[in-house]
Amino acid sequence: MIRLSNNNLRRVLQVLGPSVFLLLLVSCQDGTQYQEGTAYADSLILVQIAPDSVTVLELLERDHEVQYTSSAMGAFVDMIDSVGGDEAYFWLYSVNSEMGQTAADKHILDPGDTVKWHYQLAP
Numbered sequence: 618m619i620r621l622s623n624n625n626l627r628r629v630l631q632v633l634g635p636s637v638f639l640l641l642l643v644s645c646q647d648g649t650q651y652q653e654g655t656a657y658a659d660s661l662i663l664v665q666i667a668p669d670s671v672t673v674l675e676l677l678e679r680d681h682e683v684q685y686t687s688s689a690m691g692a693f694v695d696m697i698d699s700v701g702g703d704e705a706y707f708w709l710y711s712v713n714s715e716m717g718q719t720a721a722d723k724h725i726l727d728p729g730d731t732v733k734w735h736y737q738l739a740p
Contacts, residue, residue, distance in 0.1 A: 660737040663697060667726035673710055674721035676732060691720020700736060710734050 667676055674692050677683055684696040694708040695701050701708060710717045710724075711733045717724055726732065 660735050661700065662736075663734040665732045665734075667728055667730040667732065669728050671726055672722050673712065673717065673724045673726060673732055676726060677721065677734065685721070688720075692722040694721055694734070697734060697736075705739055706736055707739050708734055708736050 663681075665676055665680070671679075674683070674685070674694070677694070677697065681698050683694060684701070685692040685694045687693075694710075697708060710721060712724065712726065712730050714731075714733075
């Protein structure tokens with residue numbers, strides 16, 4: 618679980634700043650899922666709307682500092698705006714409430730697609 622105190626929440630919001638379209642912190646004590654199964658208890662979610670046809674990674678890089686690992690399968694996002702780097706957690710994305718099936722640099726978006734980046738505890 619990710620537990621953020623008010624001070625840590627302020628720090629995350631300062632790092633992510635005004636470029637965040639929507640930031641949701643979900644804190645469900647009973648561990649129930651939220652929002653069509655795409656957000657889990659105590660996960661951090663970053664939401665963006667695609668203005669044109671770009672990859673998921675290109676859209677993310679427009680407004681955020683991104684660190685990722687490249688492999689034969691594509692780009693795996695490790696850190697967004699200094700959030701990440703903990704081996705117990707990872708970033709994954711969904712497009713229009715469907716979890717990504719390819720690497721972020723391989724998935725091409727349509728204008729108006731909603732991309733959510735989820736930072737959550739590894740299973």
